[in-house]
Amino acid sequence: MDTRKTIYMDHAATAATDPEVVEAMLPYFAEKFTNPATLYTPGRGNDEVIEAARETIAKVIKADPGEIYFTSGGTESDNWAVKGVALASEKKGRHIITSAIEHHAVLEPCEFLKKRGWDITVLGVSDTGLVDPADVEKAIRNDTVLVSVMHANNEIGTIEPIADIAKITRAKGVIFHCDAVQTIGKIPVDIKALGVDMASASAHKFYGPKGVGFAYIRKGTRVETFNHGGGQEAGRRAGTHNVPGIVGMAKAIELADARLGDGARLTSLAEMLWKGLVNSIPDMLRNSPQGNSLPGFLNIVVEGVEGEAMLLRLDGKGVCVSSGSACTTGSLEPSHVLLAIGLPAEVAHGSVRFTLGRENTEEDVKHVIKEFPKIVAVLRQMSPTYKPDCRKGGLPYAI
Amino acid sequence: MQYSKKVLEHFAEPHNVGTMDDADGVGEVGNAVCGDVMRIFIKVKDDRIDDIKFQTLGCGAAIATSSMVTDLAKGKTLDEAMTINRDNVATQLDGLPPVKMHCSNLAADALHAAIEDYRKKQAAKAG
Ligand SMILES: Cc1ncc(COP(=O)(O)O)c(C=O)c1O
Numbered sequence: 001m002d003t004r005k006t007i008y009m010d011h012a013a014t015a016a017t018d019p020e021v022v023e024a025m026l027p028y029f030a031e032k033f034t035n036p037a038t039l040y041t042p043g044r045g046n047d048e049v050i051e052a053a054r055e056t057i058a059k060v061i062k063a064d065p066g067e068i069y070f071t072s073g074g075t076e077s078d079n080w081a082v083k084g085v086a087l088a089s090e091k092k093g094r095h096i097i098t099s100a101i102e103h104h105a106v107l108e109p110c111e112f113l114k115k116r117g118w119d120i121t122v123l124g125v126s127d128t129g130l131v132d133p134a135d136v137e138k139a140i141r142n143d144t145v146l147v148s149v150m151h152a153n154n155e156i157g158t159i160e161p162i163a164d165i166a167k168i169t170r171a172k173g174v175i176f177h178c179d180a181v182q183t184i185g186k187i188p189v190d191i192k193a194l195g196v197d198m199a200s201a202s203a204h205k206f207y208g209p210k211g212v213g214f215a216y217i218r219k220g221t222r223v224e225t226f227n228h229g230g231g232q233e234a235g236r237r238a239g240t241h242n243v244p245g246i247v248g249m250a251k252a253i254e255l256a257d258a259r260l261g262d263g264a265r266l267t268s269l270a271e272m273l274w275k276g277l278v279n280s281i282p283d284m285l286r287n288s289p290q291g292n293s294l295p296g297f298l299n300i301v302v303e304g305v306e307g308e309a310m311l312l313r314l315d316g317k318g319v320c321v322s323s324g325s326a327c328t329t330g331s332l333e334p335s336h337v338l339l340a341i342g343l344p345a346e347v348a349h350g351s352v353r354f355t356l357g358r359e360n361t362e363e364d365v366k367h368v369i370k371e372f373p374k375i376v377a378v379l380r381q382m383s384p385t386y387k388p389d390c391r392k393g394g395l396p397y398a399i
Numbered sequence: 400m401q402y403s404k405k406v407l408e409h410f411a412e413p414h415n416v417g418t419m420d421d422a423d424g425v426g427e428v429g430n431a432v433c434g435d436v437m438r439i440f441i442k443v444k445d446d447r448i449d450d451i452k453f454q455t456l457g458c459g460a461a462i463a464t465s466s467m468v469t470d471l472a473k474g475k476t477l478d479e480a481m482t483i484n485r486d487n488v489a490t491q492l493d494g495l496p497p498v499k500m501h502c503s504n505l506a507a508d509a510l511h512a513a514i515e516d517y518r519k520k521q522a523a524k525a526g
Pocket of ligand 1: 012073075076150179181182202203213
């Protein structure tokens with residue numbers, strides 16, 4: 001076991017809440033605890049706090065404050081978009097278009113609707129994970145009510161041509177939802193320039209608290225209410241506001257926006273990591289497209305080794321990453337994203353995702369470049385499928 | 400999902416890793432499409448498993464169960480080794496997460512396949 005500090009390289013999964021964010025949230029638990037809807041003196045102010053947060057967020061993504069709706073996170077925002085549009089447009093049609101690499105928070109609601117009679121077209125992607133806008137155009141029919149394509153993929157980091165797709169949906173009068181959970185707070189997002197009708201965001205991806213997010217709903221977009229109850233969020237999303245969460249999210253997006261410049265550093269760190277690994281590990285593929293990935297993203301597959309085994313050994317060296325192997329997806333199938341970009345299942349099981357963030361340094365990358373090739377060599381030594389006749393007996397490295 | 404300490408120990412430092420040029424029996428189970436392949440090599444002397452090696456492609460549980468099976472089988476008579484099953488292996492490792500019980504606990508099957516391979520070869524020799 002290595003004694004050095006933990007090197008966290010799983011920022012696409014979640015990130016540590018920024019201490020400044022925590023500080024901004026603290027007063028809203030016990031001291032300023034009141035329900036924003038109350039009228040008595042101690043409760044006054046929390047409604048303004050909520051509205052100030054809405055304005056902060058709207059300003060960062062260049063939306064109108066009235067187009068921002070607070071939710072419990074990315075999953076809720078995605079569910080709201082898919083099911084809310086489906087229900088609001090039932091009379092127009094029951095056809096939805098999405099892509100094969102969407103997050104489960106989009107794909108599962110689509111599956112749910114499919115069982116209830118909706119027709120779902122799932123568009124394939126290129127070997128770098130790109131959705132072709134021409135495919136979207138071809139798939140749109142008279143009864144199409146929604147197109148949902150993510151801004152950037154959470155496993156391989158590919159950034160999609162959202163503005164091009166939006167031009168098509170706008171011309172055809174179809175609502176366009178974009179899961180921007182991986183991009184908002186990480187790369188510049190100008191929601192009006194993207195041209196989407198709806199977008200999803202989640203605070204914990206940009207160093208905010210977990211369990212809070214927002215939905216952008218362009219004025220005039222017809223979406224059914226998802227959470228019925230009290231009249232919060234203009235009657236469209238009921239539930240007492242998560243005041244500390246919302247305050248934290250606004251602080252987090254403000255801080256993230258001021259640090260967008262860090263993206264260039266993260267991109268070059270991921271590049272350094274790739275170069276270091278590819279120099280010393282044969283039979284390895286890169287899944288994150290060079291030049292069109294989110295900052296800090298490096299998804300690779302290593303032949304003849306299984307992902308969870310690499311993940312656990314990296315953990316033994318203090319490095320936290322994730323994998324798209326069946327063992328780590330919790331099903332019998334490897335990641336649907338890796339299969340969609342054309343990797344055979346036996347290759348996809350060997351995936352490792354490094355997602356770098358704020359606190360990662362060149363030293364961290366060097367540590368991985370030093371340790372990971374040894375891990376791969378040891379596991380390949382054990383592997384009956386990796387050139388089994390080349391090696392015998394003992395291990396070349398101490399474990 | 401949490402692995403027991405024993406599983407992690409066997410995963411970090413697996414026993415009896417390797418291949419054998421002159422194995423008396425070889426058993427292989429699983430397939431790469433599912434993400435798990437195990438191969439076990441045995442050397443048999445006086446009806447006992449005199450030496451045993453394994454190679455495994457797979458997750459932490461797959462590697463740890465392979466290591467445990469080789470430990471359990473070493474020195475046993477072939478009949479005794481045939482009684483080692485998935486449940487014994489999991490118990491000896493202080494349990495496995497439920498999702499791993501089926502897909503990544505194939506090592507006992509690989510051992511049985513190696514013994515059967517040995518017996519088949521012996522039968523062929525005996526003519
Ligand atoms: C692309 C994408 N969409 C949706 C989600 C779900 O967001 P949340 O964890 O806030 O529910 C995630 C994160 O897990 C994601 O990466």
